Amino acid sequence: MTDREEPRPLRADARRNRDRVLAAAQEAFAAEGIGVPLDEIARRAGVGAGTVYRHFPTKEALFEAAIVDRVERMIANARDLATAADPGAAFFVFLDSMVAEGGVKRDLADAVGGHDSPGYLRPVHELNAAISELLTRAQQSGAVRPDIDINDLMRVIKGTFLATRDTGATAEQRKRTFAIVFDGLRPR
Known part of the structure; x- marks a missing residue:
């Protein structure tokens, strides 16, 4: 294959296997971080x-693919909410x-906080842009305090x-902790 040729689409069975591996990897990385062995991911995927x-080809490539997939789903969710009638609620x-x-999930904190991997840069920037749009709309509606920016929000x-x-x-402690954080985002 030359640099100009597109890779051939995967056969249906190969695509299903790839999807199963990616789903198993997301579950494993979310629970255990990048330390989970590839053999364990294969076992969980049934391949x-x-x-x-x-x-x-590497665990790092799989980890990156798992995070990028998760971040892309979050971007789609944020974009869906960007036109909601109530920007604060959205x-x-x-x-x-x-x-x-x-x-x-252990891997998501890396994704939302930014990461120095080149594979993460585009989706993390897109995620931040989509969240920034939600933040700006919520601020303009008066639902979120005006003195924070996307960088403040992502650090918090x-x-x-x-x-x-x-x-x-x-789970209950996490819920309470985030409720306190959310209260801190609302205007005083």
Whole structure:
């Protein structure tokens, strides 16, 4: 294949295997971080290790693909909410979805806080832009305090993800912690 040729589309069975590997990797990385062995991901996906390596030549490539896929789904969610009639409610609905997904997932804190991997740069910038639009609309509607920007918001969210995860907070404790953070985002 030359540099100008597009890769051939995957056969249906190969696509299903790739999707199964990616789903198993997302689950494993979310629970255990990047330290999970590729053989364990293959086992969870119900495929051989060769299948994992055929689609993802390194664990880092698989980790990156798992995060990028998760971030792209979050971008789509933020964009869907960007035209909601109530910008404040849309902003907090999005944050709630981030909390539900990211409060217990080890890989999401890396994604929302930014990462130095070149593969993460585009989706993380797109995610920040989509969240920034929600934030700006919520601020303009008076639902969110005007003195914060997207960088402030992302630091607070990442810090709260890490704090609740690293302290072994229960679901109820995570919910209370994020409720306090959300209250702090509202105007005084």
